[in-house]
Amino acid sequence: MKGYLGEFEELVLLTIAAFGNEAYGVAIKEDIESRTNRSISIGALHSTLTRLEEKKFISSWLGGATSERGGRKKRFFNLTAEGKTALSKSKELRDELWSMSQIDIKPAHD
Amino acid sequence: MNNQVQPPRAAVRLFRWYCNDALVEDMLGDLEEIFDNNLSKMPRWKAQLKYWIQIIDLITSYSVKKRKNDSAFHLLSNTQNSTTMFKNYFKVAYRSLLKQKLFTAINVIGIALGLSISLLMIAVISDILEYDKFQKNRDSIYRIITKTYDKESVEHWATSPAPAAELVSEFSEIKHIVKMNNQLEGEVHYNGKYIPMYGFFVDPAFLDVFSFELIKGDLSTALSQPNNILITESESIKLFSEEDPLGKVVSIEPYGEFVVTGVLKDHPKKSHIHFDIIGSYQKYTQLEQQQILPKLSTKWDHLEDHYTYIQLKDGSTPDNLINGIAQISKNKQANSPNIEVNMELQAMSDITLGKELNRSLGPQWDTISMIVFGVMALFILIPACFNYANISMARALKRAKEIGVRKVVGGQKQQIFLQFIVETMLVCLISFALSYVLFTYLRVEFMEFLAPASAAGLSLEITPLMIGSFIAFTLFTGFLIGIIPALHFAKMKPLNALKNKLPTRVSGKFNMKKALMVVQFTLSLGFIMAVAIMLDQYRYSLNHKMGFEQENVLNVKLHDAKYEQLKTEASKLSEVTAISFSSTIVGVRSHNFTWIKQSDHGDSSQVFQIFADQNYLDLHEIQLLAGKNFPSEMPKQESYVIVNEEFVASLGYENNNDALGKTVILENGTEVSIIGVVQNFHYTDIRNEIKPMFFRYDPSQFAYANLKLNTPDVFSTIDKLEDEYEKLSEREFQATFLSSDINDVYVWYHYFVKMVGFLGFLAITISCLGLLGMVVFNVESRTKEVGIRKVHGASVKKIAFILSKEYISMAALSVIIAVPLTYALFDFMLPYMQHYNAGVSIGAVFLSILFLLVMVGLTISSQTVKAAKANPADTLKYE
Numbered sequence: 010m011k012g013y014l015g016e017f018e019e020l021v022l023l024t025i026a027a028f029g030n031e032a033y034g035v036a037i038k039e040d041i042e043s044r045t046n047r048s049i050s051i052g053a054l055h056s057t058l059t060r061l062e063e064k065k066f067i068s069s070w071l072g073g074a075t076s077e078r079g080g081r082k083k084r085f086f087n088l089t090a091e092g093k094t095a096l097s098k099s100k101e102l103r104d105e106l107w108s109m110s111q112i113d114i115k116p117a118h119d
Numbered sequence: 120m121n122n123q124v125q126p127p128r129a130a131v132r133l134f135r136w137y138c139n140d141a142l143v144e145d146m147l148g149d150l151e152e153i154f155d156n157n158l159s160k161m162p163r164w165k166a167q168l169k170y171w172i173q174i175i176d177l178i179t180s181y182s183v184k185k186r187k188n189d190s191a192f193h194l195l196s197n198t199q200n201s202t203t204m205f206k207n208y209f210k211v212a213y214r215s216l217l218k219q220k221l222f223t224a225i226n227v228i229g230i231a232l233g234l235s236i237s238l239l240m241i242a243v244i245s246d247i248l249e250y251d252k253f254q255k256n257r258d259s260i261y262r263i264i265t266k267t268y269d270k271e272s273v274e275h276w277a278t279s280p281a282p283a284a285e286l287v288s289e290f291s292e293i294k295h296i297v298k299m300n301n302q303l304e305g306e307v308h309y310n311g312k313y314i315p316m317y318g319f320f321v322d323p324a325f326l327d328v329f330s331f332e333l334i335k336g337d338l339s340t341a342l343s344q345p346n347n348i349l350i351t352e353s354e355s356i357k358l359f360s361e362e363d364p365l366g367k368v369v370s371i372e373p374y375g376e377f378v379v380t381g382v383l384k385d386h387p388k389k390s391h392i393h394f395d396i397i398g399s400y401q402k403y404t405q406l407e408q409q410q411i412l413p414k415l416s417t418k419w420d421h422l423e424d425h426y427t428y429i430q431l432k433d434g435s436t437p438d439n440l441i442n443g444i445a446q447i448s449k450n451k452q453a454n455s456p457n458i459e460v461n462m463e464l465q466a467m468s469d470i471t472l473g474k475e476l477n478r479s480l481g482p483q484w485d486t487i488s489m490i491v492f493g494v495m496a497l498f499i500l501i502p503a504c505f506n507y508a509n510i511s512m513a514r515a516l517k518r519a520k521e522i523g524v525r526k527v528v529g530g531q532k533q534q535i536f537l538q539f540i541v542e543t544m545l546v547c548l549i550s551f552a553l554s555y556v557l558f559t560y561l562r563v564e565f566m567e568f569l570a571p572a573s574a575a576g577l578s579l580e581i582t583p584l585m586i587g588s589f590i591a592f593t594l595f596t597g598f599l600i601g602i603i604p605a606l607h608f609a610k611m612k613p614l615n616a617l618k619n620k621l622p623t624r625v626s627g628k629f630n631m632k633k634a635l636m637v638v639q640f641t642l643s644l645g646f647i648m649a650v651a652i653m654l655d656q657y658r659y660s661l662n663h664k665m666g667f668e669q670e671n672v673l674n675v676k677l678h679d680a681k682y683e684q685l686k687t688e689a690s691k692l693s694e695v696t697a698i699s700f701s702s703t704i705v706g707v708r709s710h711n712f713t714w715i716k717q718s719d720h721g722d723s724s725q726v727f728q729i730f731a732d733q734n735y736l737d738l739h740e741i742q743l744l745a746g747k748n749f750p751s752e753m754p755k756q757e758s759y760v761i762v763n764e765e766f767v768a769s770l771g772y773e774n775n776n777d778a779l780g781k782t783v784i785l786e787n788g789t790e791v792s793i794i795g796v797v798q799n800f801h802y803t804d805i806r807n808e809i810k811p812m813f814f815r816y817d818p819s820q821f822a823y824a825n826l827k828l829n830t831p832d833v834f835s836t837i838d839k840l841e842d843e844y845e846k847l848s849e850r851e852f853q854a855t856f857l858s859s860d861i862n863d864v865y866v867w868y869h870y871f872v873k874m875v876g877f878l879g880f881l882a883i884t885i886s887c888l889g890l891l892g893m894v895v896f897n898v899e900s901r902t903k904e905v906g907i908r909k910v911h912g913a914s915v916k917k918i919a920f921i922l923s924k925e926y927i928s929m930a931a932l933s934v935i936i937a938v939p940l941t942y943a944l945f946d947f948m949l950p951y952m953q954h955y956n957a958g959v960s961i962g963a964v965f966l967s968i969l970f971l972l973v974m975v976g977l978t979i980s981s982q983t984v985k986a987a988k989a990n991p992a993d994t995l996k997y998e
Contacts, residue, residue, distance in 0.1 A: 034149035035156075051153070051173045052180030055146060059182040071145065078155065079125075081148030 014099050018066075020045070021057050022096055025067060025086050033072070033083040034058070058086060066092035126154045127167050130174045137178050140531075141190040146177060204534065205541070212542035215518070222514065222892065226507050226546050229888045231553035232881045233503025234596065236496040238558040238589055239565060242579050243492070245588060247484055249389045250471040255330045256430055259294070260467040261437060263287065263427040263444065264476060267420075268459040277476040279462055281416035281425045286447050292435040295324040299426040301480075302412060303398045306850075309358050309369045313850060316354055316371075318396035319426075320403035328430045329392065335365055336381025345401035348377035351385050354395045373411055374402070391470050391481030419451050419460055423478065429464075437464055499881050502639045504600045506889035507546070509632055511539075511604040513896040515611075522608055523616030536609040543601030544594060551593040564877070568870040632893065633929055639886040640933035641940075644971045646879030648941040650872055651963035656949070657868035659957035665706050665861065666800025668740040672857040674704050675824040675840065680847040682821050688843040694830035695840075699738045700821040702730035706861045708804050716784040717770065723786075724769065727802055727812035730820035736761070736797065738827050745775035746795035749816050757785075757817055761795040763802075766811035791815075804864045805955040825857075883971070887978045890926065894979055898922060898986040905986055906994035918987035923979045930975045934968055 014022070024040050025032040038054050041047075061067045072083040088096075131147065150173055157166035177183055216223045251257060263279040281298065288296045300320040306313040319325075323342040326333060333341060334352065341349060348369065355364045364379045371377065377398065386393070406412040415421040431437060441464050448461045465473065475485040522535060562579050677685065682700050689695050703709045714723040733749045735741075749759060760783070767778040775796040782792045799809045830836045841852040898905075905918055913921075942959055949956045 034145065035152045038149075038153075050176050051146075051149065052176035052182070055177065055182035056180045059185050063185075075148070078148045078152040081144050081151060083148060084145035 014095055017053075017057055018061060019096070019099055021054070021061065022066060022088065022092055026088050026093075026096070030085060030087060032086045037086075061092070062086075064091075065089055066095055124158055124163060126151055126170045130171050134174050134178065138183060138187060139190070141183065141186040143183065143186060146183075150174070150177075204537075208538045208541040209545070211538060212545050215542065216545065219514065221895065222510055223546065225888045225892050226510060227550045227553065229503040229506050229885050230547060230550035230596075230600075231557065232885055233500040234547075234550060234554040234593065235557040235561055236499045236878070236881065237592065237596075238554060239561050240492055240496045241588055241592055242558070242562065242581075242585055243484075244489075245582075245585055246389070246579055247472050247482075250481070251391055251467055252389065253330055253387045254390075254467065256328060257467050259431045259433065260328060261429045261431065261440075261464045262467065262470060263429065263462050264465045265422055266461045266463065267422065268461075275474060275476045276422045277470075277479040278422045278425050279427045280419045280422060280451075280460060281427075282419060283444075283447065283462060284427050287427070287429065287440075287444060290440050290443055292431050292437070292440055293429055294432045295328045295430040297322045297325050297328050297428045297430075298400050299325070299428065300400065300403050300416075301424050301426070302403070303371075303374075303396060305371045305374065307354075307358060307369050307371050307396065309367065311849075312358060314354065314358055316350075316395035318394035318398065319392075320398045320400045322400045324430075325397065328428060331386050332384040333381050334384050341381040342397070342399045344378070344380075345399050345405055346375070346377050347380040347399050347402075349381040349383050349397040350379055351383050351395050353385050355379075355382050374398075374406060375411075377402075393481060422460075426480070437466075440464060495878065498642055499878065499885065500596070502635070502642075502882070502889060503885045504596065505632075505635050506885065506892060507543070507600045508603050509635075509889065510892040510896070511543075512607060513892070515604070515608060518608070519611065519616040522611050523613045526611070526613035526616070532609045535611075536605045539605035539608050540598065540601045543605070544597040547593050547597030547600070551590065554593075555589070561877070564870075564873060568874050633925075636886070636890060636893070636926075637929050637933045637936070639882070639889060640930055640971065640975070641937040643879065643883040643886045644933060644937035644967060645941045646875060646882050647967040647970055648937070648964060649945070650876045650879055651967045652941075652945050652949075652959055653868055653872050653875065655957045655960055655963050656953065657865060657872065660805060660865040660868065660953065661862060663801075663805050663955060665805075666741065666798060667705060668738075669706065669858040669861055671828045672738070673826045673828055673837070673840075673854050674857055674860070675826060675844065676853040677822055677824060678848050678850040678853075680844060680850075682818060682824065684847050685824055685844070688846065689824065689826060689840065692836070692839055692843070694828055694836045695826050696829045697734060697738045697827040699734035699825045700732045700818070700823065701735055701825055702728075702820045702822050704823060704855075704857065704860055705729065705739065706801055706804065706857065707864050708806070714786050719784065724811070726766065727810060729802060729812065729814050730817050731814045732816065732818070732821070735814065735825065738825055741800055742798040744796045744798055746779045746793070748795060749814075753816050757789055757815065758791050759794045759816065760791045761797060761814040762793050763797050763809070763812050764799045765809055766813055767796055769811045801955075804861075806953045808954040883974055887974055890975065890978050891982070894922075894926065894982045898982050902986065902989075902994045905989070906991035909987075909991040910995075915984070915987045919980065919983045922983040922986060926975065926979050930972060934971065938964060938968070 020041055021037060024037050027040070028036060034051070034054065037058075038049050038051065042049055058067070058069075062069060066089060067086045068089050069084050069086050072085055074080055074082060134143065134147065150170060153173070154166055154170050157169055160166075161169075254260065262277070263283060265276040265279045267274045267276065281300075284296055284298045287293070298321070301318075303318045303320050305315070307316045321342070325331075326338060326341065333349070336349070341347060350358070350364060358364070358369070359367060364382055367379045368376050369379060383397065403412065404416070407414045407416055415423070416425065429440075431440075444462045444464060451460065470479075470483075471481060472484050472486070472489070475483055522530075525535060525538075559581075566579060675685075677700075686698055686700075689698055703711055711728055712725050713728045715726050716723045729735075731749075733751055733753075736743060736748055743761075744764070746761070749761065753759070762778065764775065767775055770778060770781065770783075772778045772781075778793050778796060780792055780794075782790050784790050793813075797814075801809060802812050826840070828836055837854060840854065844852045901922065905922070908918055908921070942964065945959050949958065
């Protein structure tokens with residue numbers, strides 16, 4: 010396993026996974042913002058995406074010209090096999106820890 | 120959707136500029152999408168503000184850094200493999216220079232000429248800055264200089280009153296104080312050899328303060344005795360050859376005998392203090408007491424030969440001293456009511472490059488003449504630079520396709536820019552090679568030009584440092600010249616360039632070009648006129664009637680020969696038709712003034728004096744208007760003088776005869792009577808107005824024998840005279856012809872005309888080259904127009920006129936500007952330069968204008984006539 014997966018990195022990876030082939034900068038940003046109720050800076054997001062790409066957890070490609078956003082292309086992201094492995098390793102670790110923990114799991118209400 | 124509102128353009132531009140070649144389109148897209156979303160949620164200003172924040176956020180983020188980094192090492196990046204690109208730039212530059220041989224030649228010659236004066240200036244500046252560098256205590260050495268005011272004028276002196284040193288030395292900041300007197304001058308005699316040497320009487324601290332190295336002798340006792348003397352190594356070899364100089368006794372008349380107690384290493388050339396021998400200040404004091412030298416070292420208003428140098432203690436500042444010295448001056452003021460003496464401190468670094476001072480040591484460059492020199496250099500260089508920029512911009516049309524293709528295959532702005540800068544640098548370096556050759560020639564001429572002005576002179580030696588600064592200057596110039604055309608080319612839009620649809624800014628800039636051309640021609644005409652006017656002055660000065668006969672008069676320096684003996688010996692020669700004796704050579708610059716009074720209580724007035732014998736007036740054919748010559752038997756006591764007309768006028772007599780028999784009182788109190796009046800003549804050179812002068816008779820003052828010769832063979836006569844002279848004196852026989860002495864006075868005109876002539880040559884050549892470039896370009900771009908005009912029946916003359924007329928009007932405009940300005944300048948300056956001058960003649964002005972117009976005409980017609988004669992059938996086909 011390559012390096013340690015940070016909390017924000019994991020969040021971004023999971024979001025990309027949720028979008029399938031439609032994950033691009035603004036979509037990821039807005040999705041995370043709405044789910045976590047926190048504001049993400051665009052610089053931090055792009056930096057994280059860049060790092061994840063360097064770690065080969067995601068791959069990216071440029072889409073075609075668009076009609077909105079000044080006709081500018083979108084860069085789409087997708088999980089790689091390594092990215093999927095990293096996510097599942099991370100989940101295994103958590104599941105293991107959760108199973109050993111002595112907290113009652115209650116679904117969050119808010 | 121709010122399509123009309125765009126994100127702030129400045130922010131987009133900033134981002135693009137920052138990211139350079141990096142691929143960031145998707146980021147901008149993201150930002151714009153967020154911006155669009157924000158617009159529907161919040162006021163526009165807030166959305167824009169957010170956009171700005173995000174741009175900054177991105178710029179500082181890792182993602183952009185990474186992408187920039189990636190792009191920099193991309194396969195097509197311009198930062199990769201730059202040496203290959205540079206090779207390519209050189210190759211392209213070389214080819215394009217070869218392709219346009221005419222323009223390359225115009226540029227290279229123009230810049231080479233332009234650079235030459237700047238190189239000279241750099242050489243002079245670096246030479247000046249080298250002065251006194253070898254002095255280890257340079258930063259703590261100061262000189263006391265003096266400013267004097269009398270009723271008539273303010274004078275600045277490098278010297279200071281001798282008694283000041285004692286008072287100044289009481290200040291606690293002072294480590295050493297050195298009094299120096301430069302009257303130690305004369306022929307040093309040892310064992311039959313007489314060698315003229317020059318130096319100072321100094322305090323012993325001299326050797327501690329200044330870094331003049333003693334190579335033989337004891338530092339502590341070298342100047343302890345009054346009759347000690349130090350000699351430089353090279354002079355010691357001249358005088359003593361192989362012998363050990365230490366302890367040898369030499370004599371200098373009239374100072375007496377000295378014992379050599381040390382040999383000093385020859386001081387570096389770049390020292391403002393220059394000497395062959397160094398004596399002790401105690402000796403000077405003795406000589407004063409013995410009245411061999413005038414007793415002046417106690418006088419506060421005597422400022423001729425006395426210098427005071429101070430070395431401050433380490434770490435102390437001169438501030439307190441400056442006030443103290445000013446205070447001393449003030450206290451001493453009461454003693455000398457006629458003249459106000461103010462002393463100041465001058466740092467050693469300000470001595471060579473400082474203000475101009477009377478009695479200064481070493482060469483001196485005041486800031487103003489440095490600025491004038493600098494402006495001259497720029498006046499020559501800048502037109503050459505503009506010519507280059509003009510010509511290469513004009514060539515842009517021809518090279519547009521090349522640049523278009525370069526851009527289409529991926530040439531970046533910087534690459535195009537660099538290519539043109541490299542091309543310019545190449546032109547400049549070639550020019551530099553040419554310019555350097557010119558400089559080596561100029562250097563010699565310039566030194567000759569300077570020689571009479573400064574005794575020690577600048578050496579202008581070529582050092583590696585100097586060459587380095589030359590090349591640095593050349594490259595800097597190259598960059599400055601190249602930057603405008605290079606930017607112009609780099610900005611070209613590839614599509615327009617390929618379609619030949621260039622923004623025809625050329626026509627817009629034409630007025631600027633024309634204005635520059637007019638300035639260049641104005642300047643050129645100014646130089647030409649200066650040369651013509653100065654040549655007039657030179658001719659005038661050489662032919663001016665001096666009021667006495669100067670042909671065939673040989674002046675022989677007497678030295679210690681007895682004048683009566685020389686007279687008897689010389690009279691034996693048949694070639695010598697007459698002999699007289701005098702104290703000075705007439706008609707050349709001299710300062711032989713004295714003060715006279717009409718009565719005991721009257722004011723004294725300044726009078727020029729010549730000591731002469733009875734034959735002087737006849738031999739020089741000076742006309743006696745009234746009274747008589749000195750009688751053949753003169754009384755022992757000086758009692759007669761012969762005066763000139765001005766003298767009579769200054770005494771207030773209208774008629775020459777009225778002055779006869781009247782008496783005046785000389786400086787030493789003797790009363791003498793006027794026995795004759797001579798016509799005014801130029802007793803000194805014609806730079807000065809003729810003022811009152813008189814002839815006195817005192818054989819002890821005779822320094823020259825004036826021999827009138829009548830001989831077909833001058834050289835053998837001089838040889839015979841030399842033989843006779845050698846019987847009477849051990850000293851060297853020195854003789855010069857009066858006419859050549861007088862001509863020598865005006866020889867500076869020759870150098871001046873040469874120098875200004877050269878500047879004029881540069882100015883006009885550069886202007887004509889620039890003009891040629893402009894005309895060639897203009898004619899080329901109007902080829903078709905000319906063809907069509909010819910087809911419609913225009914004559915060659917008419918077409919040549921149409922093509923030339925704008926240039927002719929430019930030349931005419933520069934004549935209108937230059938003539939009155941130059942005329943006014945010289946009309947103002949000439950009387951200061953020379954009281955009796957030829958003025959500005961219409962002939963000189965007319966000839967200068969004619970010369971300029973001919974040069975301009977030749978330049979223009981060389982192109983226009985050819986174009987006008989061309990067969991329209993060929994030119995209209997030309998594509």
